[in-house]
Amino acid sequence: MKKTFLILLCSASILLSSCWDERLLKDLQLVYTVGYDVGENGEVDVTSVVPPIDPSNKNGTATFKTGHTLRDARYNADLNVSEHIDYSKLQVMLLGDELARQDIYSFLDVLYRNSRNNLNGRVGVVDGSASDLLFQPVTSQKSTSEYYSGIIESAELISVLPPVSLQTACTLIFDPGGDLYLPYLTYNEELQRAEVEGLALFNQKKFTGEILTPQLSTLFTLLINRQGDIVRFTRKYTEDETPEIANYMTIELHNSDVSIKVKGDQQLTTHISAKILINIVEYSPNHIMAENKIPDIEKWWEKELEKDSEEMIQIMKKAKSDALGIGRRVSAFHPEQWDEKTWKDTYVEMPFEVDFEVEVVGTGIID
Amino acid sequence: MNAKNEITGWQLFFLIVQTQVGVGILSMPSDIGKVAKQDAWISMVLAGVLVQIIILLYIFLLSRFPEDTYFGIVNFCFGSILGKIIMSTYLLYFIGVLVASLTNFHHIIATWIFTDTPKWVIMLLFSIPAVYMARENIVLIARFKMLISFMLPILIFVLGWVYIQPQFLYLLPIGGSGLNAIIAGIKPAIFALMGFEAFLFFAFYVKTDRKKELRKGALATAFVTTFYVFTIITTQVFFYIKEIIVVPYPVLYIMKALKFTILERIDLVFITVWMVIALSSFISFLFIAGNTMEQLLSKQKHTKMVYFIMVMAFLGALIPTSMLEMKEFMEVLLPGSLIFTVAIPILTMIISLFKKSSQKEKSA
Numbered sequence: 001m002k003k004t005f006l007i008l009l010c011s012a013s014i015l016l017s018s019c020w021d022e023r024l025l026k027d028l029q030l031v032y033t034v035g036y037d038v039g040e041n042g043e044v045d046v047t048s049v050v051p052p053i054d055p056s057n058k059n060g061t062a063t064f065k066t067g068h069t070l071r072d073a074r075y076n077a078d079l080n081v082s083e084h085i086d087y088s089k090l091q092v093m094l095l096g097d098e099l100a101r102q103d104i105y106s107f108l109d110v111l112y113r114n115s116r117n118n119l120n121g122r123v124g125v126v127d128g129s130a131s132d133l134l135f136q137p138v139t140s141q142k143s144t145s146e147y148y149s150g151i152i153e154s155a156e157l158i159s160v161l162p163p164v165s166l167q168t169a170c171t172l173i174f175d176p177g178g179d180l181y182l183p184y185l186t187y188n189e190e191l192q193r194a195e196v197e198g199l200a201l202f203n204q205k206k207f208t209g210e211i212l213t214p215q216l217s218t219l220f221t222l223l224i225n226r227q228g229d230i231v232r233f234t235r236k237y238t239e240d241e242t243p244e245i246a247n248y249m250t251i252e253l254h255n256s257d258v259s260i261k262v263k264g265d266q267q268l269t270t271h272i273s274a275k276i277l278i279n280i281v282e283y284s285p286n287h288i289m290a291e292n293k294i295p296d297i298e299k300w301w302e303k304e305l306e307k308d309s310e311e312m313i314q315i316m317k318k319a320k321s322d323a324l325g326i327g328r329r330v331s332a333f334h335p336e337q338w339d340e341k342t343w344k345d346t347y348v349e350m351p352f353e354v355d356f357e358v359e360v361v362g363t364g365i366i367d
Numbered sequence: 368m369n370a371k372n373e374i375t376g377w378q379l380f381f382l383i384v385q386t387q388v389g390v391g392i393l394s395m396p397s398d399i400g401k402v403a404k405q406d407a408w409i410s411m412v413l414a415g416v417l418v419q420i421i422i423l424l425y426i427f428l429l430s431r432f433p434e435d436t437y438f439g440i441v442n443f444c445f446g447s448i449l450g451k452i453i454m455s456t457y458l459l460y461f462i463g464v465l466v467a468s469l470t471n472f473h474h475i476i477a478t479w480i481f482t483d484t485p486k487w488v489i490m491l492l493f494s495i496p497a498v499y500m501a502r503e504n505i506v507l508i509a510r511f512k513m514l515i516s517f518m519l520p521i522l523i524f525v526l527g528w529v530y531i532q533p534q535f536l537y538l539l540p541i542g543g544s545g546l547n548a549i550i551a552g553i554k555p556a557i558f559a560l561m562g563f564e565a566f567l568f569f570a571f572y573v574k575t576d577r578k579k580e581l582r583k584g585a586l587a588t589a590f591v592t593t594f595y596v597f598t599i600i601t602t603q604v605f606f607y608i609k610e611i612i613v614v615p616y617p618v619l620y621i622m623k624a625l626k627f628t629i630l631e632r633i634d635l636v637f638i639t640v641w642m643v644i645a646l647s648s649f650i651s652f653l654f655i656a657g658n659t660m661e662q663l664l665s666k667q668k669h670t671k672m673v674y675f676i677m678v679m680a681f682l683g684a685l686i687p688t689s690m691l692e693m694k695e696f697m698e699v700l701l702p703g704s705l706i707f708t709v710a711i712p713i714l715t716m717i718i719s720l721f722k723k724s725s726q727k728e729k730s731a
Contacts, residue, residue, distance in 0.1 A: 020481065020483040020484040020485065020488075021480070021481045021482065021483050021484050115478055115479045115480075115482075115623075118623075118631060118632060119620075119623050119624040120624055120625070120626040120631065165624060166624075167620075167623070167624030168624075170610060171534075171605070171606055171607050171610055174606075174607045174609045174610040175607040175609075175610075177536075226532070325536075328534075328536045328537075329536060331539075331540070332536045332537075332539030332540055333539065333540070335540045335543050
């Protein structure tokens, strides 16, 4: 009995050692950030940023410029890196402006195909070349490899950017009734930091060159209901107060209820109605409550936000980018009028009606 | 038979559920979605109703012969020579099913987690616990299935995260893919529900209060259908339909994109859990195949048969190497399964109606 048990134990332990697929961290060089660019002769340049091995030495971050595809880059990088390059912990993928104007799915494909990749990483478009940006010095406590995912995520927190992971990007690329939107990054020479400049609008798989400024992209994020923890708007409320700062009012969103509907028989119209509850968080001429200014303030904000929405819609129409996903609603509720091929032309002609309803629910702990 | 070899209605329920739910659920939304587009869930509901009707026919057939196993009934209706031939084809079919689930299992593990591990190792590690369980008697298997059933809600829990940002518009317009597409979608949906034929074999072990208890077992398919409809809808509010078509394992793909505070890549954790469910489905077929062979050779124990069948299935699973070969094999096996799950049982029932009545006339 004992003998049998011993034999069983030994044979079981042989089966338990899974040595075929082990990947030891010490043998790997994890790439956290990667940049894609169109190189010479239409080839693709890949720039990979890896974290330093010694965390205290953030200048040791290695940046490579290699290869023509992600796979090729891995191959070439292995020639000059002491470890094996691994993309399975990829946090951010940056696309150069020129490259983004081509069909971007071809560059993303490898990430979806390989089971080891993490699809929760972020994607962004860079003003100019991604490689130039990644080689720029960055004054930040974080190492360069983690810096870019950090700025995108903090912009998501304040709702300037809607969260777009590699996976959501894929769904948006495939969906004919809605277009992709990605963070747009630039380099600020003065601060020596990268900067989120807004939201890059796509027409199907191609970057259109049109960008929503942070002010408008916040509104956009609110309208598609993807806002982060904080939604904040600051606008000039009056003209004649001194000091200048007293003219501005800052509000924060308390709650919102947005509905986007497509109505009509022959001529479809998009109705966007948003009911938002706000808190006034900064406005130095006091006595908001006492002087019964609330209704005026509400009206004023309604007008202001409607005006901004109109502007946002104009930019999206100019870019032929259906980032709000109006097409999805047409195909769902008016299937007889839905035509994938002519949709973008219909979209540009489509009238929009925007209606905001603002209610002030708080003014902080002073009136 | 002694009282030990007997199961209750709820145990039958779990036996059937665990036979139907296997690795198939991971790829099922995309198989049906390819045909029925956004109306895949309607196809699933219709398939569920059809299968439920078939189960009712099974109950009708089985309750006419409360003392017999399914093969006893087949033998009675077709005569012993024809009956033996039918039994052998059943045995071949079960080995085919075992080969298919073994290769499917390996395919998921190989593409998703262990890309470099040799095929035989993965399959061996799967086969050992399967044989260990399947050689036991029905009561132990039924208890095992009840024990691991708590793992089924894990899928619902994990997929529930999709409902933070669902895109219900992807389900609209309902019926937009057309009646033909929906009806065509019933076929892959029925294939996804395969395993309900286990009812024919396991129902024999329900002995006390038979009529009422069998009805409990029949609920299994309704349960599995609901479970599948939930899964289909969840994948469809997450992916755009064109994306589902290119993603062969949408359920795993969703999990790949989720992120929790401490856990990333929960698809890997989930596969590990789900393998137990896959194993349990495999055990059912192995047990049934073993029993069929036992009756075919008129032996007393099915243990040795299980070893033999496992070796056959293992060797069989080593043959198909490419994905294309696997697909070809499935294209033969799945339509073939309709013969064994629908055609033969119904034919048996029709014959039994005549045979029984003619017997009655004789005795009268």
